[in-house]
Amino acid sequence: MSATALKSGRPKRVNPARWGLYAFILITALYFLLPLYVMIVTSLKPMAEIRQGHLLALPASPSLAAWVKAWTSACTGLTCEGIRVGFFNSLRILVPSVVISITVGSLTGYALSLWRVRGANILFGAMMVVAFIPYQVFIYPLVRVFSFTGLGQSLATIVTIHTIFGLPTMTLLFRNYFTSLPVELFKAARIDGAGFYQIYARIMMPMATPMIVVAVILQTTGIWNDFILGLVFAGRDNLPMTVQLNNIVNSTQGERAYNVDMAATLLTALLPLVIYFGSGRWFVRGIAAGAVKG
Amino acid sequence: MRLSLTSRLSVTSALLPALTVTLVVYLGATSWTAWMSLTNSRMLPNNNFVGLRQYELLLSNDRWITSVHNIIVYGVLFVSLALLIGFLLAVAIDQRVRAEDTIRSIYLYPYSMSFVVTGLVWQWLLNPTLGIQYVLRSWGFAGATFDWIVRPETAIYCLVIAGVWQASGLVMAIMLAGLRGVDDEIWKAARVDGLPKWRVYISIIIPMMGASFATAAVLLSTAVVRLYDLPVSMTNGGPGIASEVPAKFVMDHLFERGNIGLAAAAATTMLVTVIAVVAPYLYWRARKGEVR
Numbered sequence: 001m002s003a004t005a006l007k008s009g010r011p012k013r014v015n016p017a018r019w020g021l022y023a024f025i026l027i028t029a030l031y032f033l034l035p036l037y038v039m040i041v042t043s044l045k046p047m048a049e050i051r052q053g054h055l056l057a058l059p060a061s062p063s064l065a066a067w068v069k070a071w072t073s074a075c076t077g078l079t080c081e082g083i084r085v086g087f088f089n090s091l092r093i094l095v096p097s098v099v100i101s102i103t104v105g106s107l108t109g110y111a112l113s114l115w116r117v118r119g120a121n122i123l124f125g126a127m128m129v130v131a132f133i134p135y136q137v138f139i140y141p142l143v144r145v146f147s148f149t150g151l152g153q154s155l156a157t158i159v160t161i162h163t164i165f166g167l168p169t170m171t172l173l174f175r176n177y178f179t180s181l182p183v184e185l186f187k188a189a190r191i192d193g194a195g196f197y198q199i200y201a202r203i204m205m206p207m208a209t210p211m212i213v214v215a216v217i218l219q220t221t222g223i224w225n226d227f228i229l230g231l232v233f234a235g236r237d238n239l240p241m242t243v244q245l246n247n248i249v250n251s252t253q254g255e256r257a258y259n260v261d262m263a264a265t266l267l268t269a270l271l272p273l274v275i276y277f278g279s280g281r282w283f284v285r286g287i288a289a290g291a292v293k294g
Numbered sequence: 295m296r297l298s299l300t301s302r303l304s305v306t307s308a309l310l311p312a313l314t315v316t317l318v319v320y321l322g323a324t325s326w327t328a329w330m331s332l333t334n335s336r337m338l339p340n341n342n343f344v345g346l347r348q349y350e351l352l353l354s355n356d357r358w359i360t361s362v363h364n365i366i367v368y369g370v371l372f373v374s375l376a377l378l379i380g381f382l383l384a385v386a387i388d389q390r391v392r393a394e395d396t397i398r399s400i401y402l403y404p405y406s407m408s409f410v411v412t413g414l415v416w417q418w419l420l421n422p423t424l425g426i427q428y429v430l431r432s433w434g435f436a437g438a439t440f441d442w443i444v445r446p447e448t449a450i451y452c453l454v455i456a457g458v459w460q461a462s463g464l465v466m467a468i469m470l471a472g473l474r475g476v477d478d479e480i481w482k483a484a485r486v487d488g489l490p491k492w493r494v495y496i497s498i499i500i501p502m503m504g505a506s507f508a509t510a511a512v513l514l515s516t517a518v519v520r521l522y523d524l525p526v527s528m529t530n531g532g533p534g535i536a537s538e539v540p541a542k543f544v545m546d547h548l549f550e551r552g553n554i555g556l557a558a559a560a561a562t563t564m565l566v567t568v569i570a571v572v573a574p575y576l577y578w579r580a581r582k583g584e585v586r
Contacts, residue, residue: 025386028379029400035415035459036403042418053428055419104311111308116297123312125580130320132516132572136544136561140330140554141323144339164315171312196304225408227523228545242410246527249414258418269411276406277399283406284467 043067043263050258066259070267074260076239076247083264086244090224092155093240097162098219102212104163105170110200112171113178114186124175131168139232146233153235161233162223170215177211178204217279218286221272241268324565331558339554348559358560361538364450368539369518371454372461376514377507379458380465385495387466388473398470402463409460413527416456417443446536449529453521453537456528461517465510472506473499512575519568540564 038055044062072082079085112120142161151157181204189199205212230240239247245268249261276283297305334344352358383401387394404412419425422441430438442448476499484494500507522541525531531538540560547557 021386021389021391024382025391025397028383028386029397032400032404032459032463035412035419038419039415050424053424053432055425055429107308108312111305112312115301115305117305117309123309123316125576126316126320127312128576129569129572130316132512132568133320133324134520134541134561134564134568136522136541136557137327137565138319138323139545140339140548140557140561141326142319145318145323163311164319167312167315196301196308200308221406225410227408227410227526232549242408242523245414246410249417250527250530258424261414262418265411265414269407272406272408273403276403280395280399284402287405287464287467 039262039266043070043259043266045259047255047257047259066257067263067267069257070248070260070263074248074257074264075252076244077251083241083244083248083267086239086241087267089234089238089244090230090241093158093162093230093234093238094220094223096155096159097166097223098216100159101163101166101170101219102215105167105215106174106205106208106212107200108167108171109174109176110178110204111196113175114183114199114204115196124171127168127171131172135165135228139228143232153233153238155234155238158230158234158238158240161229162219162226165229166219166222169218173211173215173218174208177208181207213279213282214286217275217282221275221283221286224271327558327565328562329558330554331562333555333558335554335558337552337554344555348555349563351556352559352563355556357535357538358540358543360535361540361543364537365518365521365539367450368453368457368521369515371451372457372518373511373514375454375458376461376465377510379462380510381469381500383462383466384469384473387470398466401466404460405463407460409523410527412456412460413524413529416452416459417528420452420455443529444533446533449533449537453524453528457517457521457524461514464513468506468510468513469503472503476502508575508578512572515571516568519564 041057041059042050042055043066044059044064046061046063046065049060070082071084073080074082076083076085111117112124117123146152146157146160151160185203185207186199189203194202224240225242226240227242227246230238231243234240234243245264248264249256330339331348332343332345333340334342334347387398387401391397420440420443422428422439422444425440427438427440430440443452480498480502481494484498489497520541521539522545525537525539525542529537531542541564544557544561544564547553547560
C-alpha cells in the first residue's frame with residue numbers, strides 16, 4: 001500500500017520508538033494468543049498433570065485421550081455421547097439456515113434496491129432498527145407463535161428463527177451491493193423482457209458472487225456461534241454445539257475434567273477458526289459489511 | 295417505468311417474507327412484550343392489566359438493580375477499553391510493521407469465536423486454584439492474588455477482561471480501515487510542520503475518525519445490551535447474583551422463574567434503552583446519506 005509507505009517517510013532504522021512499538025505488538029499478541037495456547041496444551045495433558053498446576057507448561061507426554069473423550073463420551077446433562085451430538089446438530093441447523101437466510105435476504109435486497117416499491121425505505125429502515133434490538137424483546141412471543149403453529153421447538157423452528165434474525169443484515173448486504181452495480185445492466189435486461197425472478201437468478205446473483213461469499217462467512221460464523229436462539233428454539237433433540245458445550249463444562253458433578261472441557265471447547269471453536277484463518281480478508285470484509293448489525 | 299401486473303406480483307412475493315417478519319415478528323412481538331409488561335402474567339401470559347406495577351416491582355428487585363449496575367460497569371469499561379486497545383492496536387499495525395497480516399490475524403481471531411467458548415476459556419484461566427494466580431505464585435510472587443472470579447465484588451471485571459479480549463480485534467479492524475483512509479497530504483503537512491507523530495494522532499487523526507469511533511462504539515454498545523452467553527458460560531451470574539446482567543434476568547424470569555410480566559417489563563426497559571442510544575445514531579447516519 002503506497003499510502004502507508006509514505007506515512008512514516010524516513011527509512012527504516014532501529015530506534016527506541018521502533019523497539020517500543022515491537023515490544024507493544026509482542027506483548028499484546030501474547031495476550032491475545034494466551035487463551036488459545038492454554039486451551040491447546042490443557043487439552044493434551046492428562047488430569048494428573050493438570051492438577052500439578054503448570055498451566056503454561058507444555059504437556060509432558062501429549063495425548064489425544066481428552067479429545068477422544070470430548071468427542072465420543074463426555075456427558076451433556078443426562079446423556080454421555082460427547083460433543084459430536086452437538087456438532088451434527090449444529091451442522092443440521094447451519095446448512096439450511098445459511099442457504100435459506102441468504103436466499104431470502106438477497107431476494108429482499110434485490111427487490112428493495114432495483115425495483116421501485118412503495119414504502120421500500122420504511123421497510124428497510126424498520127429492519128435496520130430491529131438489527132439492534134436485543135433478542136429478549138422478541139423471544140417469548142415467538143415461542144408462543146411457534147407453539148401455536150405446531151412447530152414448537154424443532155429443526156424447522158430454529159432454521160426459521162435464524163432466517164428471521166439474519167434478514168436485516170443479509171438484506172442490507174445485498175441491497176448495498178445491488179445499488180452499487182451499474183443500473184444500465186438492470187435496464188437492459190428489463191428492455192429485453194426479462195422478468196423479476198429471471199433477472200435475479202440469471203444476472204444479479206451470478207454477479208453477486210463476492211457478496212455471497214461474504215454472506216456465507218458471516219452467517220456461518222454467526223449461526224455456529226449462536227447460543228441463546230438454539231437454547232430456546234431448537235428443542236432438546238437439536239441443541240447446537242455451543243449449548244452442549246456449556247452443558248458439558250458447567251453441569252459436571254464432582255471434579256472437572258479440564259482437559260476434556262478444553263478439548264470440547266476447541267472442537268466447538270474449530271469451524272469458525274478454520275473459516276477465519278482460511279478466508280483471510282474475506283472475514284474482515286464480512287465484518288465491515290455487517291458492521292451495522294454486530 | 296410502469297410495472298406490469300406480473301412484475302408487481304413478483305416483487306410483492308419477494309418482499310412477502312420481509313413484510314411478514316417486520317409486521318408479525320418485529321412489530322407484533324415487540325408490542326406483545328410491551329403489553330405483557332403491563333399485566334400480571336406469571337407462568338402463562340394473561341391480560342389482567344396492572345398498569346406500571348411490574349416496573350415498580352422491577353425497581354425494587356435486588357437482582358434487577360444488581361443486573362443494571364453490572365451492565366453499566368461492564369458497558370463503560372468494556373466499550374472504553376475495547377476502543378482504546380483496538381485503536382492502539384490499529385495505530386501499531388499502521389506503522390509499516392513486518393508480518394502485518396499475521397499480527398492482524400492474531401488480534402482478530404478471538405472475534406471469530408463464540409462468547410460461550412470465550413467464557414469457558416477465561417473461566418479456566420481465571421480459576422484461582424490452577425489458573426493464572428497459581429502460575430504467578432509458582433513464579434515466586436508468593437502473595438499474588440488473582441481470584442477475581444470467585445469474589446462477588448470483582449466477578450464483573452472478569453467478564454470485562456474476557457469481553458475486551460474477544461472484541462478488541464473488531465475495533466482494530468474498523469480503526470485500521472479508518473486510518474488507511476486518512477489522506478497522505480495530512481501526514482506530509484504534519485511532517486513539514488515538524489509535529490511529532492503522537493501529536494498528529496491526538497490532534498488531527500483522532501478527530502478525523504469520528505465515523506470509525508461511532509461505528510465501533512455502537513457495535514460494542516449493542517453487544518453490551520445483548521450480553522448473555524458470556525456470563526452464562528463464565529460465571530452463571532455468580533458468585534451469588536454478583537455478575538447477573540439484564541438479558542439473563544429476562545431469560546431466567548421467562549423460562550425458569552415463571553414470571554413473564556416482570557420479564558416483559560425488564561425486556562421493555564432494555565428496548566427503550568437501546569432505542570434511545572441507536573435512534574440518534576441511525577438518524578445521524580441517514581442524514582449523512584450513508585446508511586450502508
